[in-house]
Amino acid sequence: MDPAKVLGQQIKLPYSGKIVPNRFLKSAMTERLCTWDPDHRAECGKPTEGYINAYKRWGEGLTGVIVLGNIPVHRDYLEAAGNAIIDKNNPWDAVEAFKPAVAAAKAHGSLCIGQLTHAGRQAPDTVCEQPVSASDTKCPDGVMGLNFQPARAMTEEEIWDAIDRWAFGAEVLYKAGADGAQLHSAHGYLLSQFLSPLVNKRTDQWGGSFENRSRIVFEIIKAIRNRVPDESFIISIKINSHDFIDGGFSQEECATMVEKLEEARVDLIELSGGTYESLAFEHKKESTRRREGFFVEFADRIRPHVKKSVLCVTGGFRNAEPMAEAVKQDTCQIVGLARPLCAEPDLPKKILEGKSKGAAENAVESSLQTPAAVIQIHAMAENRPIPDTAKKEVAEEVTEMIIGKKPMPHAEGAKYPPI
């Protein structure tokens, strides 16, 4: 079957009953387009016009599910300056603030879900003086040029407060018109820290056995259901297929986890991998190169454990043919895309209309493609032409911006921080 036909098929989510119009998912990407004023933390994290513009572009791209980039549920534990924030103690109306971006993402039929997060020990020292985590621990310095203060173990009270914050975040998203919420439980952020036996050394009900380490995730799901009783609200999760670090969350635990997530009526499970300590946004195995997806071999092993929930695999997909193969071979039902949708926010539309066979080349060196994507998101936000990183000279210019040889563009009067 023609890849466009395979990828153009709709799919029903089993628990919410919501229909995803095609097999593409825009994976969460930190936009750094929300208000930022370090002296007034309570006023940080409001979506700006630029944030809405970016989702307008992605909405026009017809991606089946659009996931809003990570939204911390606590204003003290950000992933970066300029994050969107939903904090129950903020004085502004988050429902009204998020409505326009959600509406823009959904304007052409996409489903929109918001990714709720807490950076835990991965909150960099530029935004966090005292990070918290499952245990006393420290994220190694120097990852992506970031440094971290040592994190202290969260108290029992703080853990219950975090659970309540996720539920509050989901309720805000629901009231703002979003179709669902995604728990960010991948990439070494707080929930991933709880899951990892390497980071989580607790001896209470939140640490030790797999059941205890995963307890926080299931308490959050329970709390969301209590706060948002509407069954049609999607609960999704992004989890690691593997932490890619000895002693971390393993694929065996991932297989157990997906079975438990299904029991908890989680609609959409997005598989990824790696943490700041062991980044995995490139091929770890030669054997997966042909199939493009970084995590497809893990997904093949995890797939038999998922009977009802819909499985998405994100990372590495660039061409329609391997994307469609992953769906046809039932490795996953949905393919997640991130960096390609920064260069071409309408890539799914072009593939579905038979106008493209896949993403344009990216001539930026692979380790710099994430900051390059942020530069492209900011161009979308500011209605500037998106730097075409397929062109060598543009890729070189973008690289010079990243390494500080050239100034980064920043709209005059922007309320979000410079990149």
Ligand SMILES: Cc1cc2nc3c(=O)[nH]c(=O)nc-3n(C[C@H](O)[C@H](O)[C@H](O)COP(=O)(O)O)c2cc1C
């Ligand atoms: C600019 C940028 C920001 C990202 N921010 C997030 C995020 O907020 N939450 C998340 O789960 N993953 C985040 N990621 C990871 C992507 O969602 C995705 O898992 C990864 O880039 C691999 O997919 P790709 O090969 O299609 O880019 C980010 C990636 C990029 C490039």
